[in-house]
Amino acid sequence: MCRNIKPLFNFEPPATRNEMHDAALQFVRKISGYNAPSKANEAAFHEAVEDIEKVVRKLLKSMExxxxxxxxxxEAAKAKERSRLRFGT
Structure with a gap:
């Protein structure tokens, strides 16, 4: 799966709408193969992002x-350390 999609559940402070939107956008980009859709596919692309963002919000609200x-x-410090160990300084 896409490395740029970060876990959003069980963080303090909770995930923001922007973070949920960014995750949905990355998911649609990965699935569609488009970084930016053509004019012909633009409406469907953005509708998919909105739909997935709504599902993400619903999922995060319902999880316990x-x-x-x-x-x-x-968590960011841990990720930075893993990256340093993997790729060097």
Whole structure:
């Protein structure tokens, strides 16, 4: 799957609408093969992004967990360290 789509569930603060939109956009780009659709496909492309964003919001609202919320800064630091170990400085 697309590496640019980040987990959005169980974070403090919760995922923003922008983050959900960006994830939906990346998903549609990956599935369609278009970074930017042609004029002929533009309406369908944007409609798909909106539909997926709505589903993402619904999913995140309905999910439950007993785990404590993760801290975005801590998770970002972990990802940066993994990247450093994988690719060097």
């Amino acid at each position: 967990t007993n785990a404590p919320p993760r801290d975005r800064d801590v």
